[in-house]
Amino acid sequence: VLGIVGSSLLGGTASSGGAVAAANSSGLTFAAYRALFDTPGLLSPVWLSLQLGLAGATLAVAVGLVINLWNQYRGRARAAALIDIGLVAVIGLPSIVLAAGFVFFYNLPAVYNALPVYNTQWLLLVGYVVGFSPLAVRMLHGPLAQAGRSLYDAGRVHGFIALRAWTKAVLPLIWRSLLSVWLFLVAVIMFELPLSEVLHAPSGEPLAVAVAVQFKSQIATGTALTVVAIAAMIAVLAAVNGLVRAAGMLHRGQRARQEAAVDSLVAGLTTVNTTP
Template identity: 40%
Template sequence: MARASTLHRRPAPMGAGRLLARVALGSTGLAAILLLLVYPLVSFLLLAVFPGLFGQSGQGFSLAAFAQALDGYALQSVLNSLAIGLSSGALAVGLGLYVSWLTQRTTLSVRRLVDGAVWLLLLTPSYLLAIGWLVLTQHGGLLNQAGLHWGWLEAAFSGPIGVALVLAVKHIPFAYLAIAPSWNTIGGELEEAAQVHGIRGGQATLLLAKLLLPAIAAAFAVVFAEALSDFGVAATLGASSNVPLLTYSIYRALYANPLNFPLAAASSWILLALAGIAVWAQARVNRRAAAYAVLSGRGRLARRVVLGGYGKAVAWFSLGLLGLVALAIPALATVFMSFTKVLGDGLNWANLGLDNYQTVLRQGDLLGPLTYSGMLAGLAATTALVLALVLASVLSSGSRLARGLDVVLLGTLALPGLVLAAGYIFAYNQPFLPLYGTSLLLGMAYAAGAMPSSSRILLGPLTQLHHSLGEAARVHGVSGLGVLRRITLPLLAQPLLYAWLLAASGIVFELPASELLYPPGQPPLAVALLKSVHNFDFGLSTALEVVAVAIVVGTVWLIRAVVTRLLPPNWQRRLNEQHSH
């Protein structure tokens, strides 16, 4: 038969080549995860039960570290972390839901405003928020000096409530970014169906919440993990209000004499276990909820609610209040502090001036570290983003590999940067992997640190891309690379740009890996900033922070403006925008 002979004549170069490429891509991603995250983390975590590893003074197998990590006081920090993680998670998700509903489902024109605020908040280090509120509310703080003695506010901020509140506010962006795209996937008809069938008020909200449950679960898991891993708030508000948190226990065990690496490792395990709860809960929710509609090539219009006068008033008031709590108050307090000459002299005009900023300008030796960090941040953020894109596409596949990956990534999110950085020393200060002390390793650590959250951020936009968009392109002769260039990249350009900016600006200020891994003689910005402030000169340090944040926000804005100008217009349309108006 003619056909049978063709069967033998044609071998399969194309098929094999493509398969090879796919396997290569997959294994590159896997290798990156193993080298950047798993190997160093496991190295460190093993110390919990094998305290004698890496030349440390311990022997054999022991569970003593876990006993220590769960004794009275340390147990308190576990419980505190759990309670604060849960409450700030719930609060952030609730607020994220409300704000995303306002931007996605009402005619209120706040989209740009909220998006701007969300990114600003993402760029702001958590300790700045905490310090802002501390400066304002502590006993003898700005409020007191202004003659306002609001005991309840002081009490709230010198206890767990303040810690949970600041952590929740700081992490609203994560909840918002995780939930916002989902509003488009549950078409307005569903809401209308509820209305038509007389389901109103609380019941309707409940119905909607059930439809949004996968997004809510994802948002909660991320916020919970991020809140658990937060160190900035733990070290400032938490520390000054005697609310010991797990991250701070880890910090203590790692940095305070007598050092106790096994204890830090055991506490890290506990932190991982707590994050595991969130992962498990999310997986359960996802298993129950069918993965329903995503953005397809079918341009369906989402219906928007026209808010009445009362609804508008509530919306504006709550957004204003959020803006005040999340950005305006901490920013003002910090800026105010940076203008204060002598802190002990308190609130008066004579005590305000530019002295601290003049000192900042004299810190000429910060230019080198700034350039170095900027360059490393650019490279590491690019690497992180490429890997994050690969990871996000694996995650969005929903395979078993994806679930495993999700656990690893969320676990990494939950561990403070300190643990990863310390793990890098153990893992890479080895004769067979002598990378410790090189810029390469520091860059790897930066990329590893940025990767989990970047992939989380890209996951939303990526899952919105209906697979038929790519299939349509390939069937019509567009190659795999062409699909990436013509379809995927243009549709993901905006989220990619933002994720890159976020990763890069986070890296510029990253402290723990910078401290533990920087090459001798080549300090990164965070280390240099820390050094240029002696003896708790708060005025100077806040001035430095204000300048640094201003530089970074300015750079981010500049890059964004330039890139937006360079991008072809159809790359700038956002997925969500095609569903609005």
């Protein structure tokens, strides 16, 4: 991080693979940051990658949760083994090969007529979901296995439908793990390069592509864009953490009011029962 920040303040260009101070700069300068914020469109890769990261992580976590729940509650041993083999194959496949397969498949006339996502950012989003869903499945397997299904079964015995039994009994135990995996995937997708470089649409370049291609000869501008993206990701982390803390405070306040109401009711009943 210190290297990236220092490089962004040099105002340098590419020279023998490294950064050198600009000729008109006598030291550290914020010229690269001024160029980013003053020039329209230079910050668009950050917002594009952030949006794709939020959407891709949400869908990948949803897919990972569904696959894990199916294996845990409905799956059979042979089907679970086949799914595991498929996940290992996707994880082991190089991202550049996966992206090339997407290009060939979605460019077929029959596929394009049915699903015209080729040469759009939707194809990149699909690539993110397919590429990172196996990671979500692996990361969510542990928390779900630890939570088990005994609480779910207890909810079903007491008359809850399946969805309500799971959300009331199991979700409170794993929601922090879900949130952590989601935030991790947002950060990974936001800075991902191989899939982004092959599948992005001409209408806009993701962050990693802009840094690696558009600003490859402008070290300071590229690293400044990276610093801005890191700051945006930290802001997302801070916002989510603030929302979680606020929700926790509201929940504790609600519980305190409920407990006070119960104590008051018990005290009133006790007074009535002991009055001669």
